[in-house]
Amino acid sequence: MKSYLTMLLVLSSFLIHAQSASRTIFTFNTSMGLNSSEKDQLESTYFTMHDDNYHCFEVVSSQEKNAYPYQKQLALAKQRTLAMQNYYQQELGMNTDQVFIKYGGEHPTLWLHKPDAKLTVTGEVQLDDQNKQCFSYASIRNLSITTDHGNRLYFPKMAFETMDGKAVTANDISICLWEFADKKSLIFSNLTTSASGKMLETGGSFYLEASWDGKPLKLRKGVYYTIELPTAAAHPDMFTYYGYEKDGLINWAVDKQEPVIVNGLAPEPQTEEVIELEGEAVVWDAPFAYNEDGFELESEEPFYSLTAGKLGWINCDRFYDVPDKSTLALKVDTKEPVIVRLVFRDIESVMECYSDSNHKNKYVAENIPTGEKVLVLAYSVQDDQAVLGYKEVTIGENSLEQIELAAMTKSRFESAVRELLY
Structure with missing residues (x-):
């Protein structure tokens, strides 16, 4: 009973759409088969159809109806519709729901159905080790990094811990990054600037990771590092964005708690934090912007200054609407x-x-x-x-x-x- 009702619904839907379907008469020499021009015409017909629409090909012309007996007309119609169906299925990869022969009426006809399209993103993001930049970090000192493209990163001392939450005090922590400072680097990595399909304008993107003794590390809770990006523009509505992999691409999500400061420094921390290290209390202030000696930095060139509380994909962006x-x-x-x-x-x-x-x-x-x-x-x-x-x-x-x-x-x-x- 259920399958019968389903068939009725499908038939009813077809009949409703068939009444408004576009129609063309398409003929060709059956002994020669479809030539390249005729194939292009068939492809173009389907290509220009709107989604969720039908198109009907009638395959016997009025001249042929006047010139040939009905049996020959019927033979032509069967040969043509079958050849056209084979082309659509074998060369264009269409299934039986998209192309089918309808019998009944004066002659067989070929029908196209174009369903609602499913849009799929193309290209998976790639990180090339040749573009990786690595730096050594001693946990008892602040670290200042200048990248190949002139971006600056500042990490406070005692910034990292193991993935299970243990503080790391080693002198040979490795911080590695990939930077995407121009459109060429975005193309080569298949990276884009969009947030759930909405367009972003970027000031620069990074992927960062930290490790010690071959094991990954994470930032300690409440720890932030600073990134300064030289810029020719000065958009006041930039924010820090974090990237998350979705369908092979990186989808960017804004953190409204982390606005980007134009041509200035991130705010000074308001509190100090106490952590335990092997039974001893160590007090540290985790400044947001400093050089290796802990002094505030000044720069004459325009730059964006952003803070981030995570590693991984980081972006300086704004919505472009x-x-x-x-x-x-x-x-x-x-x-x-x-x-x-x-x-x-x-x-x-x-x-x-x-x-x-x-x-x-x-x-x-x-x-x-x-x-x-x-x-x-x-x-x-x-x-x-x-x-x-x-x-x-x-x-x-x-x-x-x-x-x-x-x-x-x-x-x-x-x-x-x-x-x-x-």
Whole structure:
């Protein structure tokens, strides 16, 4: 009874949608089969359909109806609908819910159903050991770090403990970091600047880890370190964001308790903390901003100063929200999966595009600021080989853009990205 009711619901839904379905007459030489132009036309028909819609192909023209007896018309219709169904299923990977032959009426017809698309993020974040920077930390001293890109980090003494909460007093603690100071480094690591799909503008991102004797460490409760990031901008609405892995990407979450200070120092601590070390009480003040001697730092260049109470993924960000937004669809000339990113020319932001479950070659970005100039990058890297396609677009000018890929070595891919992201 249950299966019978389900069939009735499916049939009822089909009949309702069929009444409003788009229709075309599609004919071809059955002895020759589908040529490339005809295949492109079939793909385009499905590609341009809206989600949750039907399309009907009638496969016998009015001229053929006048010229041929009914039995030949019927044979043509069967051959054509079967060939078209095979193309959609075998070459485009569609299932029987998406393409099917309907018998009845004057001739068999081919039907397409485009379900609601499922959007899936592309590209998993990668940390390359070649870009790792490591520093030695003695727990009884404050530590000042200057990174390869000129960012500064300050750790107070006695900052770390084991994962089970035991204080560590070693002189050879290792602090390692990866920094993402520009859009090139974001692309090479597949990192993006978004918080649950909302666009962020970044002042710089990091991944930090600490270890001693090969074992991971964490910050002690209540301990904060400071990061200073030189900047040409001075946005007052920056905050500390922490990153969490979701679907292979890093999703950023704001900490409203940790605003970023522009061109200044983090506040002085209000209290002191007492900790136990091997039976002795050690009092320390954990300053937020200092050099190795504990003195406050001053700088003439503009910089963001943020405090963080966690290791892992750290970002200096702000929401970039505008009222006028657009959706951009991209058609890439491959059925193989690729990573697609939007690199903003005038904003420090890189946004992800999502693969469309209805198409192996369609990618979508939603809620993108209209009028912004972006470089679209579509790429894939496997061992020493890569493919890359790119296009300069203005958001809102076209709802669909075509991207063509070129094969190259991994080395050439990296050089090309550096040239494009000047």
